[in-house]
Amino acid sequence: MALSLSVNEHTSDIAREALAIFDNVATGAKAELARFKGPSAESLAPLNTLTTEKAVAKLNEIGREILNGHQILSREPAIARVIAADESDNITTFYISRFAPSGLRDSKVRFASYNAPVGRLASLRPGGYIEVPGGSLEVLERTVFHAEALPVGWDSLDTIFEADGQKTVTVTSLLRLLSERDAPADALDEIERMLKDAEVDDNVTIGRKRGIIDKMQLRDQAVLDEYQDAIFRLSLDSQLLILGPPGTGKTTTLIRRLGQKLDPHGLSDDEQSLIDVSPSPLPHGQSWIMFTPTDLLGQYLKEAFSRNNVPAPDLRIKTWIGHRKELARNHLSILRTANGGGPFILKDNAATITPDAVQSPIEWFEQFQTKQNSDFWSGLEGAAAILSSATDAEIAKLGDRLRAAVQSAQTTSAASGIYALVSLSEDVRRVLGRVRADVDGVLKTALARAQAGARTQGENFFEQLIAFLDTLDDQTDQADDDLDDEEEEEEDRPTNKPAAAQRAYYAALRLQARSKARRRSASSRSALVLDWIGDRGLTDTEASGLAERLGWQLSLNRFSAPVRQYLGKVPARYRQFRRSERGGRWYPDGNPGRDLHPLEADLIILAMLRAGNALMADNRVRRNIDQSAYESLRALYDIQRNQILVDEAPDFSPVQLACMRALAIEPIGSFFACGDFNQRITDWGSRSEESLQWVEPSLQIQRISIAYRQSRQLNDLAKALADPASGNQSDADLPEDVNNDAVSPVMASGLSEPEDVALWLSQRLSEIERSVSPRPLPSIAILVPEEAAVRPITDALNAVIEDQNLHAVACVDGKIIGRDDEIRVFDVRHIKGLEFEAVFFVGVDRLAASEPSLFERYLYVGATRAATYLGMCADDEIPPSLARLSDHFGERW
Ligand SMILES: Nc1ncnc2c1ncn2[C@@H]1O[C@H](COP(=O)(O)OP(=O)(O)OP(=O)(O)O)[C@@H](O)[C@H]1O
Incomplete structure (x- = not known):
């Protein structure tokens, strides 16, 4: 499409300026890297040891942060250029990077880190503005870069240019734009000039381009949209839940937030002061945990973390299954160990609870909590009464004092009662x-x-x-x-x-x-x-x-160790509760022995964490926390973190989420969760906003709705699959200025043998390969309805696609990530949160039969993993919930 000369010339000017600035920034960063030795710990010698330890850790952190920052700048010197006007119409050109470049002098432009408040400019479209000290800044023009160092110099790929009153333009390569522009016109003959013009048109297109997913990792987004931007910057001490349909960038926003909240340049003074008084023994950079439903999702996000300067993420991305066991066994003495430990043995399939307990965890927990609390205090009251009436005078006198302390707890708070007892x-x-x-x-x-x-x-x-x-x-x-x-x-x-x-x-x-x-x-x-x-x-x-x-x-x-009794005896009180409720709403009849269902472990963990936090909320307790009587309370600091983040929150039960919330150390209380109720694929998962308000009454719910992942055709299908009948409507909008048109999804039935499926898949793969040519095959996943089908489908497919020089890999138990050029075969249960350019869902009718209650959710989650190509096939008949949507489907591409 031909563009006006002035737009083309202006973009060329920007290209020239930008590539020169890239070079400056990267050269400066490399020089800093060569010079950098890190802040010295010797300057801290006069401080006392305890402060020194934290201070050295902090200095190391800052040092590492700066080092990484320069490394980032040397690879990616800038992510956006913004022209902004203040209230007196003074114009400034900002170059915004992931990290603030230091020591650069350029009178014409200002440099800023995206994480800093002014970095917000990069997320605004022309016409948007931010408040700054002394007024406001309005964005007149914005350019978003994807910088790349080539042997011939710097380039930026798919650069997006937006200016007030003009159409958005995408330039495939800034370098090419300059070489085309800079060629002297008289040196070209007429045919060459026509070819050049065609190339220019090829290089510059109206609107934004939809990218192609070619790797199994979360795509990097250097600059978020203004809604996501406003959310990730919310203060560190917030408790937030982002809700949004698939592909709206919830996970992307979460990672960005973590990157900002770990970057000293991104933190406000208030946030920094909170961090300084945090009782977490870990340095701030390590004091966080992100929970994901699967290990695979953690792996998938790793690269996105490191791009956002978040180091060693795999140590801190946890599944609840793994973390629960660690807490219950190694920290809270709920589970048995060789040295004793707690009373229980955790068994995944323990038949110790009723389906009602799975469905109504909040009520179950509340009932236990009330009972265990009243058991604790009435037990103390009884014990004090025994002592008061002792024949031994000293014991009787002590009994009276204890009795008074227990009674005072009833009129004030548990914490002040415990304090009095201590x-x-x-x-x-x-x-x-x-x-x-x-x-x-x-x-x-x-x-x-x-x-x-x-x-x-x-x-x-x-x-x-x-x-x-x-x-x-x-x-x-x-x-x-x-x-x-x-x-x-x-x-x-x-x-x-x-x-x-x-x-x-x-x-x-x-x-x-x-x-x-x-x-x-x-x-x-x-x-x-x-x-x-x-x-x-x-x-x-x-x-x-x-x-x-x-x-x-x-x-x-x-009474000898009140804190330990209050916290450490929760498992014992749980056992009493379970015994007293046997055969009732939550427990089957029969003696469960020491077996503990994982959801029971959650209940106990939550009761312990909440009890600990309630004590910690008391000023007198906090002031005396170093006394040996509070040792078991202090141990909580070892398991709590400055920041807790949760991806795919609705897959976790409200009790599990409440445990995670309780792991966010006070006074920061930083809790950031995201998810989509329509994508819940666990029986115990959270079903409503109310249940999350129970987790944290001051939870702020934020919504985002621009769906970046899927084409128009797949987005339409996703909306239809979200099942308006159940009230679970999906309100996804597509991004503006993007050509979202692609191909319809395809469907086939009667493919019962792996060989039939393989043949059908190979035909569709050839169609994809032809349509993306000359690019290589993009990232592709084949989802099967059960783990046992992973290998047979992979083997059958490999037998057929060998001739196309393609290869499929069996991702058994969702553990193998495979190479970028491989087609991955997964059980559908493992693909939460991932995305691929093409997704094939095999044996949908088999899944409908084996998972009747969750089938539609799996369908929704599976179908929304695909960005452009989606294929579904059934062994026999397409299930009715999908067949009703046959208008959306074609047969081939
Ligand atoms: N502001 C944005 N501009 C362009 N693309 C974006 C933006 N935000 C996110 N994306 C892209 O959208 C895709 C989906 O992002 P992400 O996985 O974070 O979404 P999600 O809401 O967590 O999805 P799901 O609910 O399906 O897990 C990714 O490829 C991401 O790079």
């Missing part, structure tokens, strides 16, 4: 020491007596006990759900046999002493040991004397 806990431990010594004396005497008695018969009681304990296999322990966890001593489980035997003997005698007061299960381990001990235990007098002391000891135990 201040009494030293007295408690002293008295407890005395009582425990008395108790141990009685137990030791009994053991010595039993041993001596056996000796007189020529036997060794203790050895016999050890041998007997060996006969009690793990089963006894596993089925020991009636064991009163509250009574377990606070010590570690012994690992050697004699110590374990002594512990078992003492536990049995305690049971003997207390069995008059409380009924016990005959099947508990201690009961079995007690049966075996027979008359080699306590005398009746000893037993009744011990019963009272044991009562005091147990009660004092509850």
Whole structure:
């Protein structure tokens, strides 16, 4: 299309200026890199050690940041050029880069980092404006670059030029534009001139071009649109949820935000002060976690992270499955370990909960939370009452003080109750020491007596006990759900046999002493040991004397470490809750033993994190946090982070999201989630905005709706698939100025054998190859309805496409990424969040049969992974939910 001479000349002027500036900036950055040694830690010598550690970490971070920044600039000197006018019509030309260039002098232009507030100019179209100190700046003209260093010099590919009142123009190559322009006209004969003109027209097109996806990684967007831009810049301490249809750049915005919030140039003074007071032991650059539903998505995003100067992202991109286990096992003592750990064994398929628990996690959690909280305080009240009425005067007096503290918690807050109890806990431990010594004396005497008695018969009681304990296999322990966890001593489980035997003997005698007061299960381990001990235990007098002391000891135990009891005993209180609700709404009838379903682990983790955060919210607790009494609370800082980000949020249950929210360290509380309810593909996932408001009442919901991924034809199909009948409408709009027209999706049925599917696929692949020629085949995914189909389809396809010199790779368990020139075959369950130029969905009817409740969502997610080419085929008949949309489909390309 012929362009007006003036536009062409103006773009040439910009091209000349821009390529010269690229060269300047890159040369400057390279010089800085050669010179750069990093800030010196020696200058910090006079500071005390603790501050120094953080300060050195911060300096290292800044050093690394600067270093990376210069590396980025040497590869990509600028991302946009903006001409802006202030209120007095003074015009400034800005060159905006991903990182602020330093030490450059150019009187005609100003340099800025995109992450800085003025960088926002790059996201605005002509006519848009930003507020700056002392007024505002209005964008008159904008050029967006994709800089590339070629052997002959700098170029920018697919440069987009926009000016007020003019059509958007895309220039394929600025370098070519200049060489064409700069050729002396009289040196060309007429035919050459015509060829040149045609080339110019080829190089410069009206509107924006749709790119082609040729790699399996999130495409880089140096400059976001104004809506995305406004969202990613929102203050670090916000709690945000971005909702938007597929391909609207939610993940892109999330990554950009992280890049900005880790860049010291991008942070405001307020944000920096929050970071400075953050209790996170990690430097800010490492103090973040991003949750994704699959490992594959994490891999897919890696390159986009490093382009945004976010280093080592794979260490911090986590799935909840992996992170949950780490928290439950290594940090919160919910799960068993070789050294004891918590009471539970996590099993993916544990049959311990009802479908109702999966469907209504919020109610389930709330009920548990209320119960465990009231159990905790009523347990303390009961214990204080026992102590108050003790015959021992010192204990009774202490009991009265404890009782008052417990009662005060009811009228104020849990945190102030715990604080009051902590201040009494030293007295408690002293008295407890005395009582425990008395108790141990009685137990030791009994053991010595039993041993001596056996000796007189020529036997060794203790050895016999050890041998007997060996006969009690793990089963006894596993089925020991009636064991009163509250009574377990606070010590570690012994690992050697004699110590374990002594512990078992003492536990049995305690049971003997207390069995008059409380009924016990005959099947508990201690009961079995007690049966075996027979008359080699306590005398009746000893037993009744011990019963009272044991009562005091147990009660004092509850007060000896209030914080640990409050936080660390949540798993035990969960067990009690589960026991009391057996056969009810949440739990099937029957003894679950120690098995724990993953969603139960979420419940416990959330209760623990929320309890910890509630304590931490109290000023007095925070001021005294270094006291040993708060050790288990301080441990929370090791698992919390300055920033928590969540991609594909609706795939996580509200309880899981609430756990993630609770991992965002205060006072920052930075939580940034994104997703699309229509794309939820888990049974337990979050279904509504209300459930996310429950996760965080001050959650701000932001919406974006410009769908960048898909062609018009595929966007129309996606809208129809979003199923307006269910109220889940998709409100995606296509970007302006872009030629979004492409080809209709294709559909075929009756392809039941892998060989038939392979033949059909190979024909479609040839069509794609022809239409993108001379470019190589773009990125292509083949989605199958189950893992077992991955290899057969891959093998059948390879047998056919070998002749086309193409190759397919089986991405088993969604783990293999493959090479860029390979066609990837995945189970549809693994492709959340990815995008490809072409997607084939094989065996759609088989998926409809195997996943009736989630089929339409898989269809929606699968179909919206394709940017341009989408093919669907069925073994037999196209399922009705898809067949109703047959108008959208063709047969071939
Ligand atoms: N402002 C933009 N201009 C042009 N392209 C963009 C823009 N923002 C995002 N994109 C492109 O749109 C595509 C989709 O982006 P992204 O994966 O972030 O979307 P999403 O909303 O997370 O999608 P989904 O919900 O399907 O996972 C990517 O190729 C990305 O590069």
